[in-house]
Amino acid sequence: MLRLDDVTVRFRAGRGWFDAVRGVDLEVPPGGTLGLVGESGSGKSTVAKAAAGFVPVTAGRVFLGDMELSAQRGRALRSARRRLQVVFQDPYASLNPRRSVGEIITQAASTTGRTRVESERRTHELLDRTGLGARAFHRYPHEFSGGQRQRIAIARALAADPEVIIADEPTSALDVSVQAAVLELLRELQEETGVSMLFISHNLAVVRAVAQRVAVMYLGRIVEIGPSDQVFSSPEHPYTRTLLDAVPEIGGRPGRTRLALGDDIPDPRFRPSGCSFHTRCPVGVRCDPERTVCSDEEPTLTLGDHMVACHFPLSVTSRSAVNGIE
Amino acid sequence: MTAFGLLRTPDRRRPLTGAARRVARLPGAVQIATGIVVVLLLAALFAPWLRPMDTVTVDLGARLTPPSWSAPMGTDTVGRDLFTLVLHGLRVSLLVSAAAAVVAALLGGAIGGLAGAVGGKVDAIVMRIVDVFAAQNHFLFGLLLVVLTRPLFGSVVAVTLSVAVTHWVSTARIVRSEILSLRSRPFVLASINAGASRLHVARRHLLPHVVQALALTFVLLVPHAIFHESGYSFLGLGMPPTRASLGNLVADSQRSLLLGGWWATLFPGGVLFVFCAAVGTIGAWGRDRLDPRSRSELEL
Numbered sequence: 001m002l003r004l005d006d007v008t009v010r011f012r013a014g015r016g017w018f019d020a021v022r023g024v025d026l027e028v029p030p031g032g033t034l035g036l037v038g039e040s041g042s043g044k045s046t047v048a049k050a051a052a053g054f055v056p057v058t059a060g061r062v063f064l065g066d067m068e069l070s071a072q073r074g075r076a077l078r079s080a081r082r083r084l085q086v087v088f089q090d091p092y093a094s095l096n097p098r099r100s101v102g103e104i105i106t107q108a109a110s111t112t113g114r115t116r117v118e119s120e121r122r123t124h125e126l127l128d129r130t131g132l133g134a135r136a137f138h139r140y141p142h143e144f145s146g147g148q149r150q151r152i153a154i155a156r157a158l159a160a161d162p163e164v165i166i167a168d169e170p171t172s173a174l175d176v177s178v179q180a181a182v183l184e185l186l187r188e189l190q191e192e193t194g195v196s197m198l199f200i201s202h203n204l205a206v207v208r209a210v211a212q213r214v215a216v217m218y219l220g221r222i223v224e225i226g227p228s229d230q231v232f233s234s235p236e237h238p239y240t241r242t243l244l245d246a247v248p249e250i251g252g253r254p255g256r257t258r259l260a261l262g263d264d265i266p267d268p269r270f271r272p273s274g275c276s277f278h279t280r281c282p283v284g285v286r287c288d289p290e291r292t293v294c295s296d297e298e299p300t301l302t303l304g305d306h307m308v309a310c311h312f313p314l315s316v317t318s319r320s321a322v323n324g325i326e
Numbered sequence: 327m328t329a330f331g332l333l334r335t336p337d338r339r340r341p342l343t344g345a346a347r348r349v350a351r352l353p354g355a356v357q358i359a360t361g362i363v364v365v366l367l368l369a370a371l372f373a374p375w376l377r378p379m380d381t382v383t384v385d386l387g388a389r390l391t392p393p394s395w396s397a398p399m400g401t402d403t404v405g406r407d408l409f410t411l412v413l414h415g416l417r418v419s420l421l422v423s424a425a426a427a428v429v430a431a432l433l434g435g436a437i438g439g440l441a442g443a444v445g446g447k448v449d450a451i452v453m454r455i456v457d458v459f460a461a462q463n464h465f466l467f468g469l470l471l472v473v474l475t476r477p478l479f480g481s482v483v484a485v486t487l488s489v490a491v492t493h494w495v496s497t498a499r500i501v502r503s504e505i506l507s508l509r510s511r512p513f514v515l516a517s518i519n520a521g522a523s524r525l526h527v528a529r530r531h532l533l534p535h536v537v538q539a540l541a542l543t544f545v546l547l548v549p550h551a552i553f554h555e556s557g558y559s560f561l562g563l564g565m566p567p568t569r570a571s572l573g574n575l576v577a578d579s580q581r582s583l584l585l586g587g588w589w590a591t592l593f594p595g596g597v598l599f600v601f602c603a604a605v606g607t608i609g610a611w612g613r614d615r616l617d618p619r620s621r622s623e624l625e626l
Contacts, residue, residue, distance in 0.1 A: 052519060054515055054518075054519075078521050078523065079521065081518070081519055081520075081521055082520065082521045084519075085519060085520065086515070086516065086519050088512040088515075088516060089512075090512065093511060093512045093513065094512035094513050094515075094516050095513050095516075096513040096514075096517070096530070096531055098534045098535070099530065107517070107520060107522065107526075107530075108520035108521075111520055111521030111522075153516070156516065156520065159520075160520050160521065
């Protein structure tokens with residue numbers, strides 16, 4: 001459905017340049033959900049913006065079905081954009097405070113070529129479906145809570161009858177108590193409409209709950225991608241493992257080996273040599289001086305269903321070796 | 327009455343409606359300022375009916391008489407009624423400064439809007455021109471413009487133009503930065519994402535926000551413009567002596583002051599000060615309400 005082909009996004013930083021996203025290949029399965037996880041600064045949101053055309057793609061291509069989205073300009077781009085809708089992170093910023101909820105959603109609905117009456121009927125349907133009720137039509141965004149606003153944003157995204165929805169951290173600005181309800185709504189709506197979804201989050205539990213496949217990003221690159229149950233139960237990349245191990249657990253086995261990260265994510269302007277992760281990796285050259293390949297050569301993604309970009313993936317490195325390093 | 331009844335404190339005042347309720351909710355200082363502005367505006371508007379202007383009659387028998395019932399602000403050195411002069415002076419000052427503020431706000435809005443909406447090279451070039459204007463001393467530059475254009479257009483237009491030309495800069499900067507920040511706000515992106523055209527974005531998202539900023543710069547410009555107009559008149563470069571303006575009156579009153587006529591300075595100067603302070607108070611309140619920092623919390 002939505003496919004990113006070797007996408008690179010380069011930003012200006014002062015006098016220099018840096019790659020926020022570097023050679024990323026992604027494919028969102030039709031009717032399915034691809035989760036995208038990573039730390040702050042790993043390039044998740046830039047992937048979303050590039051896919052939606054909010055930032056220009058420096059190299060590579062973005063496809064929506066058979067159409068190359070990244071090559072569209074002007075009028076063609078406008079009509080193509082309808083097919084890919086974005087739900088933004090902050091529902092307080094993504095709704096114009098001066099327009100009524102009805103106006104906001106009706107405008108999105110009318111881009112599909114509906115008449116005014118049809119658009120308004122569609123808006124009422126969506127208000128009803130998202131649990132906001134018909135009374136919301138004439139009210140303004142400030143009269144709603146964060147969770148309700150996010151429902152409005154979801155209704156707006158669906159109003160354009162998109163084929164793909166990009167949800168950029170749609171629940172991270174919400175209270176925990178309403179996160180689950182919003183996620184559940186997204187999942188139900190996906191089932192009803194068959195829309196594909198690129199779901200971006202730094203919350204592993206959330207991604208696990210909604211995504212069939214998951215991609216892990218680090219410093220603008222995909223380091224691991226595969227079916228979510230496999231990635232979460234037996235991560236191959238040490239970075240994925242450290243992310244999972246960082247999640248606190250109630251009633252976890254005592255004495256279980258947990259891998260931990262040192263430091264913060266490096267500055268993308270000064271990307272480490274070789275494998276970008278080697279400066280923080282708990283199994284690479286930082287812990288085993290003989291593994292010089294980590295700082296010399298950049299690993300590429302393996303082939304297959306569950307792919308990993310690591311010189312020493314965890315299933316190859318024996319468990320005892322991991323334990324020995326600690 | 328029982329304690330229970332006391333707790334309920336029935337509100338016997340007639341419930342206020344619409345605009346009245348909105349005014350009642352304003353801070354006290356803003357209410358007073360609004361009152362002053364309204365009274366002075368009405369006074370200026372109805373000046374010809376309140377006190378018909380008589381510039382010809384000179385009553386040398388009534389030179390520099392202190393305030394009295396027939397002349398509440400006294401008379402000047404040639405016996406003209408100061409109250410009449412102040413009313414008409416206020417009228418001229420307000421007219422010139424409001425016209426100047428309108429022209430400056432429109433000019434600045436158009437130029438800033440162009441720079442912000444088009445961006446890129448146009449933005450860079452336009453904003454460097456803005457810098458050139460901003461680098462000038464307002465007053466001296468305006469003075470030069472008055473001197474150059476007065477023979478061509480007459481005093482009223484010359485003063486209006488000079489104030490407008492020296493004051494559109496801040497409006498242009500405010501409007502440009504407003505548009506730049508709006509263009510990257512998620513709700514604008516979301517609208518573009520939903521297939522909105524440039525025109526739709528400009529009309530539905532940019533304009534309503536910019537109009538608010540424009541209205542505020544207009545209010546803040548008015549007292550500024552009054553000061554400039556009065557300053558030019560004070561220096562003898564503004565309104566002609568036959569046409570009273572607040573600046574003229576203050577300038578003329580220098581001589582009266584030496585002769586002991588304090589009222590000739592106090593009243594025109596006082597009206598000038600009170601009006602500017604009142605408009606400034608309203609403007610400052612509006613600016614606080616619109617403070618971009620209080621809104622930036624809502625951004626991604």
